[in-house]
Amino acid sequence: MKQGNQEITNLAHYWLGYIEARSYSTHYFEFYVNPHKQSEIVTTLKSKGQKVNLTDYLIKRLQLETEPNILAKEITELFLRIPKKSKTKNTPDGLPALVSVLQNTAKTIASAPIEHHPLIILKTLIESGWLSQPILSISPIFKKNQDRYKSLIESAPSEDWINFVLESIVEGAQMTTQRLEKIEKLREKYEKQISIFGPKFPLYQKLIYHLFDQPVTSPRIVERFLEVAPATANKILRELEKLKIVHQTSDNKRNRMYALNKYLELFEQ
Numbered sequence: 001m002k003q004g005n006q007e008i009t010n011l012a013h014y015w016l017g018y019i020e021a022r023s024y025s026t027h028y029f030e031f032y033v034n035p036h037k038q039s040e041i042v043t044t045l046k047s048k049g050q051k052v053n054l055t056d057y058l059i060k061r062l063q064l065e066t067e068p069n070i071l072a073k074e075i076t077e078l079f080l081r082i083p084k085k086s087k088t089k090n091t092p093d094g095l096p097a098l099v100s101v102l103q104n105t106a107k108t109i110a111s112a113p114i115e116h117h118p119l120i121i122l123k124t125l126i127e128s129g130w131l132s133q134p135i136l137s138i139s140p141i142f143k144k145n146q147d148r149y150k151s152l153i154e155s156a157p158s159e160d161w162i163n164f165v166l167e168s169i170v171e172g173a174q175m176t177t178q179r180l181e182k183i184e185k186l187r188e189k190y191e192k193q194i195s196i197f198g199p200k201f202p203l204y205q206k207l208i209y210h211l212f213d214q215p216v217t218s219p220r221i222v223e224r225f226l227e228v229a230p231a232t233a234n235k236i237l238r239e240l241e242k243l244k245i246v247h248q249t250s251d252n253k254r255n256r257m258y259a260l261n262k263y264l265e266l267f268e269q
Helices: 006-027 035-047 052-063 068-081 097-109 114-127 139-144 146-153 159-213 219-226 230-242 261-265
Strands: none
Touching: 006 097, 006 159, 097 114, 097 159, 114 139, 114 146, 114 159, 139 146, 139 159, 146 159, 159 219, 159 230, 159 261, 219 230
């Protein structure tokens, strides 16, 4: 059976682990402002072999209201230190576990339309535990190299096909990392902008974090999420619109919708 290039396999191992860690540091913000979600990250840490004392440390940091940007880095470091024992072992026939997963995937996608292959591979990586969220972007890489891929898929799971997928995972993870960095910078920019609201800053900050998790909202949603009066929810959205943080997406006065456009645009690049 084909093993693929060991160097590119190791790189794929690293980058999958890295974007997994970065995704937790970037997307935990809604959890940060909703303490009832603490059990979610605790369960994830424990399932990945994290020690309970480090879990307790993380919860303590949350309770002390550690600055989000500092805590984000700490979460990344914690996840990167977690040994992925189940993922680094070889299979009984000596194959790296990731390569074995790809070989099995090749059998699944053989009869599927070629444009669906990246999504099937991503789905397999999630189902097999390599990722917990669909954050890896490999479709653009497959599209860019579609002629080469079409010739490789005919012989899948050949070593050349496996190496192509591994290389795509590495490149896709690097692209994902760049996007996550842009998301973090955008969030920091918005936090600076809303600092003008003084004592009301925490209220606006809470909504900003929520919008990075749910980038389309309405006055009614804001009213319920922030537990404020309808007039207050409308005022907050108008203020964020003035700052060009959110943009109204409909002209309907009764059912106005707002979107975090700059954030959504990052996923179109």
